[in-house]
Amino acid sequence: MTEKKYVITWSNREGINWYIRGIKPDGSFYGEILYMSSSPSKRCATFVEGQIPPEDWRICQDLISQLAPFSQGHEKKHFGLLGCWTTSLGVSTIIFTYDAGDEMVSDDARRFLEIKAIVEKEVAKDYPKITQPTPARDVATRAAPEE
Numbered sequence: 001m002t003e004k005k006y007v008i009t010w011s012n013r014e015g016i017n018w019y020i021r022g023i024k025p026d027g028s029f030y031g032e033i034l035y036m037s038s039s040p041s042k043r044c045a046t047f048v049e050g051q052i053p054p055e056d057w058r059i060c061q062d063l064i065s066q067l068a069p070f071s072q073g074h075e076k077k078h079f080g081l082l083g084c085w086t087t088s089l090g091v092s093t094i095i096f097t098y099d100a101g102d103e104m105v106s107d108d109a110r111r112f113l114e115i116k117a118i119v120e121k122e123v124a125k126d127y128p129k130i131t132q133p134t135p136a137r138d139v140a141t142r143a144a145p146e147e
Contacts, residue, residue, distance in 0.1 A: 002086040009081045018123050021136030035130035044130040050122045063111045070094045
């Protein structure tokens with residue numbers, strides 16, 4: 001039997017974007033995070049993997065089960081997306097898309113934000129890898145020495 005995996009994407013105003021390609025039935029996950037700095041030389045991405053604690057993952061699964069079926073025609077530019085897949089990420093099913101402010105009028109958007117917050121607690125542990133200066137990235141931003 002092929003296991004269902006979830007995918008969740010998020011883009012925030014601070015320039016941190018993440019693409020969790022797979023959250024497995026046990027709550028383990030893998031994907032990428034990207035820092036889209038206004039300075040191209042400070043843009044950075046890294047692979048992430050981790051484990052959503054069992055109780056938190058049960059909450060996520062309960063929230064996912066409460067989401068209304070996705071209606072076609074809502075494919076729009078969005079800040080967040082939740083989907084699922086079994087055999088190939090390229091053959092994913094969209095469960096929900098979120099745009100800024102949707103939570104003001106939608107219970108499903110509030111549920112999505114709860115799921116996103118739980119996942120982000122784990123993903124955020126790797127934010128320093130992409131947002132904190134490193135010598136390799138700093139070299140590109142330093143001025144050349146004067147002669």
